[in-house]
Amino acid sequence: MINFTLRQLRYFEALARHGHFGRAANDCAISQPALSVQIKELEETLGAELFERAARQLRLSAFGEEFLLRVREILRSVDELGDLARAHRKHLVGRLRIGIIPTVAPYLLPGMISALTRDNADLDVHVRETVTPKLLQELAEGRLDTAIVALPISEPAMAETPLFEENFVLVRPKEDAEKPIPDRDKLREMRLLLLEEGHCFRDQALSFCDMGAVRPREILDGSSLSTLVQMVGAGIGVTLIPEIAMPVETRSADVSIARFADPQPSRTIGMIWRKTSPIARQLMEVADVVRGTVRSLPLGAHGGSD
Numbered sequence: 001m002i003n004f005t006l007r008q009l010r011y012f013e014a015l016a017r018h019g020h021f022g023r024a025a026n027d028c029a030i031s032q033p034a035l036s037v038q039i040k041e042l043e044e045t046l047g048a049e050l051f052e053r054a055a056r057q058l059r060l061s062a063f064g065e066e067f068l069l070r071v072r073e074i075l076r077s078v079d080e081l082g083d084l085a086r087a088h089r090k091h092l093v094g095r096l097r098i099g100i101i102p103t104v105a106p107y108l109l110p111g112m113i114s115a116l117t118r119d120n121a122d123l124d125v126h127v128r129e130t131v132t133p134k135l136l137q138e139l140a141e142g143r144l145d146t147a148i149v150a151l152p153i154s155e156p157a158m159a160e161t162p163l164f165e166e167n168f169v170l171v172r173p174k175e176d177a178e179k180p181i182p183d184r185d186k187l188r189e190m191r192l193l194l195l196e197e198g199h200c201f202r203d204q205a206l207s208f209c210d211m212g213a214v215r216p217r218e219i220l221d222g223s224s225l226s227t228l229v230q231m232v233g234a235g236i237g238v239t240l241i242p243e244i245a246m247p248v249e250t251r252s253a254d255v256s257i258a259r260f261a262d263p264q265p266s267r268t269i270g271m272i273w274r275k276t277s278p279i280a281r282q283l284m285e286v287a288d289v290v291r292g293t294v295r296s297l298p299l300g301a302h303g304g305s306d
Helices: 006-018 021-028 032-046 062-087 105-119 132-140 184-188 200-209 225-233 243-249 280-295
Strands: 051-054 057-060 094-100 123-129 146-151 158-173 192-195 219-222 238-242 255-258 266-274
Touching (some): 006 021, 006 032, 057 062, 094 105, 094 132, 105 243, 158 225, 158 243, 158 280, 184 200, 192 200, 219 225, 225 243, 266 280
Parallel strands (some): 094 123, 094 146
Antiparallel strands (some): 051 057, 146 266, 158 238, 158 266
């Protein structure tokens, strides 16, 4: 019988995911030499190499690729056993791993985490902020319990529930405050500042502007909404931001805000989780807490207006 430990499987999965001993060791909260020893022992137990090692390069072997698929299934099942026990408790306890997109995280997280921990003293909230494709992957692999993203996701394996709806607003230099609000045709003629590739909000803004075939030089990319707004304040162009970001991002920038004519561009923000998750009922309660947090925000990102 081949004997290896669950801990070794977690170390292997972390190393496969990071592709780097230092980062994987940091993720697993152990030293790099200790991680190396555990991986070597696992390979010796299996009688096969899991990684191809070269100078400054680490990649999975053919066997390692196949082994990783099974390992992730095992780890996901083990985590769900723990969730099954948590599901029988009245309130959610222990670790809750929440993913959230960057265009929501800074504005929702402070109030949301405060409300969650206030109502659930034994809850340990872990937050992962990244773009939607990565959140979906980590959720499917069992590394997240739930994620807050723009809906719809339309993934058959995922359950989803809406949290709030919000409009997009136009951010212009302050001296443009009295100018007519541009329609889509006029907007396409302006220098539009958008988030870099990978952000769903970028795609939503481009869709509203009908700019799928725009020439690259007509768009400037930024890494965050804060960067985009500050660039507008410097007179570089205009941008669109979601309502939830308005109070934070415009308070220290020399910009003006304008709302588009109806129907205004908008998005639905919701929570998703695996349909197989044993804590689905508790996650619905978490969603209710998030909705309450949104209602308490200064703007009321659930569709408020000036």
